[in-house]
Amino acid sequence: MSEEQELSKLRDQIDQIDQQIQQLVNDRAKCAQAVAEVKERYAQGQQIQFYRPEREAQVLRKVMDRNQGPIANEDMARLFREVMSMCLALEEPLKVAYLGPQGTFTQAAALKHFGHSVLCESQVSISDVFREVEAGTMNYGVVPVENSTEGVVTHTLDSFAGSSLQICGEVALRIHHHFLSNTDPEKITRVYSHPQSLAQCRQWLDSRWAKIERIPVSSNAEAARRAASEEGAAAIAGDAAAELYSIKVLASSIEDMPDNTTRFLIIGRDETDASGDDKTSIMVSSRNQPGALYHVLAPFHEKDISLTRIETRPSGVGTWNYNFFIDFEGHVTNENIKEVLGKVSASATEVKVLGSYPKAVL
Numbered sequence: 001m002s003e004e005q006e007l008s009k010l011r012d013q014i015d016q017i018d019q020q021i022q023q024l025v026n027d028r029a030k031c032a033q034a035v036a037e038v039k040e041r042y043a044q045g046q047q048i049q050f051y052r053p054e055r056e057a058q059v060l061r062k063v064m065d066r067n068q069g070p071i072a073n074e075d076m077a078r079l080f081r082e083v084m085s086m087c088l089a090l091e092e093p094l095k096v097a098y099l100g101p102q103g104t105f106t107q108a109a110a111l112k113h114f115g116h117s118v119l120c121e122s123q124v125s126i127s128d129v130f131r132e133v134e135a136g137t138m139n140y141g142v143v144p145v146e147n148s149t150e151g152v153v154t155h156t157l158d159s160f161a162g163s164s165l166q167i168c169g170e171v172a173l174r175i176h177h178h179f180l181s182n183t184d185p186e187k188i189t190r191v192y193s194h195p196q197s198l199a200q201c202r203q204w205l206d207s208r209w210a211k212i213e214r215i216p217v218s219s220n221a222e223a224a225r226r227a228a229s230e231e232g233a234a235a236i237a238g239d240a241a242a243e244l245y246s247i248k249v250l251a252s253s254i255e256d257m258p259d260n261t262t263r264f265l266i267i268g269r270d271e272t273d274a275s276g277d278d279k280t281s282i283m284v285s286s287r288n289q290p291g292a293l294y295h296v297l298a299p300f301h302e303k304d305i306s307l308t309r310i311e312t313r314p315s316g317v318g319t320w321n322y323n324f325f326i327d328f329e330g331h332v333t334n335e336n337i338k339e340v341l342g343k344v345s346a347s348a349t350e351v352k353v354l355g356s357y358p359k360a361v362l
């Protein structure tokens with residue numbers, strides 16, 4: 001057989017398989033439409049929850065568990081992420097608010113979590129994301145909460161104190177920063193970026209661009225926007241911003257820590273059912289007395305529950321009063337978690353469950 005003949009035979013096979021995949025994807029979409037009809041039929045005047053974070057996590061975990069390759073587990077899960085996103089859009093086109101502007105890592109996190117068939121709308125501040133979701137103008141919101149190099153995003157944690165919103169998911173995103181400019185490198189006099197990104201690339205800048213001015217701006221996307229149009233300016237930003245503002249990548253992945261990762265939270269108005277592999281976030285206000293944190297944490301140790309994060313923030317009430325933000329493994333409906341929370345409540349002035357949600361799959 002000639003090369004031409006061999007290729008033609010294989011391409012015929014690919015055409016047939018594509019036809020089957022297409023048919024099956026549409027069959028799946030029809031099932032999702034039928035699911036929507038059932039949800040509507042049983043709604044009884046209640047707000048219908050078309051988006052089901054726990055089910056989506058289960059579907060993606062199954063995809064990864066049964067995957068045999070040669071396509072990598074994560075790549076296969078991303079494909080199904082998009083299929084499910086399209087199916088959900090047939091049930092209800094979701095509106096998702098994110099900390100903008102366009103081209104930020106938070107937008108990338110929103111798309112990674114929900115897939116590309118949702119309507120993403122950028123917001124100016126974290127408070128605006130909370131407000132839009134609380135008001136019901138947007139179905140869900142995406143906000144950054146912590147970075148592996150720079151630590152916690154305090155504004156996000158503080159916003160939970162006065163909000164009724166629930167965390168219904170988390171996304172982790174590897175953050176790659178690039179040094180961008182459309183100017184001749186010899187003529188670069190300043191670099192714009194968000195303060196956290198400047199900090200995350202400090203050593204790289206010190207060693208290569210020690211003499212240029214570092215100018216903090218409100219977002220990396222804003223940095224790229226300015227650098228794209230200003231002579232002598234550079235920006236530190238990610239792929240999406242570089243693409244959006246057509247700005248050249250002079251050096252890529254310049255972050256000081258190679259595993260630089262940011263974690264984002266998905267916030268919504270509803271509680272999420274258990275998916276089988278969940279996390280819970282709580283906020284504990286405690287009395288200003290010796291051993292306060294010990295009494296809050298001891299019940300977790302007694303029940304052998306893994307804490308994944310703990311942050312302390314001034315409560316804003318009186319002086320030297322604190323809120324502890326604690327993340328741990330498990331779902332509020334698990335019996336052992338209920339017991340632990342009962343004990344924590346006994347030693348605290350307030351325990352607020354910020355949400356139980358599936359651990360990030362992708």
Ligand SMILES: O=C(O)C(=O)C[C@]1(C(=O)O)C=C[C@@H](O)C=C1
Binds near residue numbers: 050051055
């Ligand atoms: O199982 C459901 O409740 C569905 O609506 C179906 C489906 C899916 O496509 O698999 C779609 C959206 C939900 O977020 C979860 C899953």
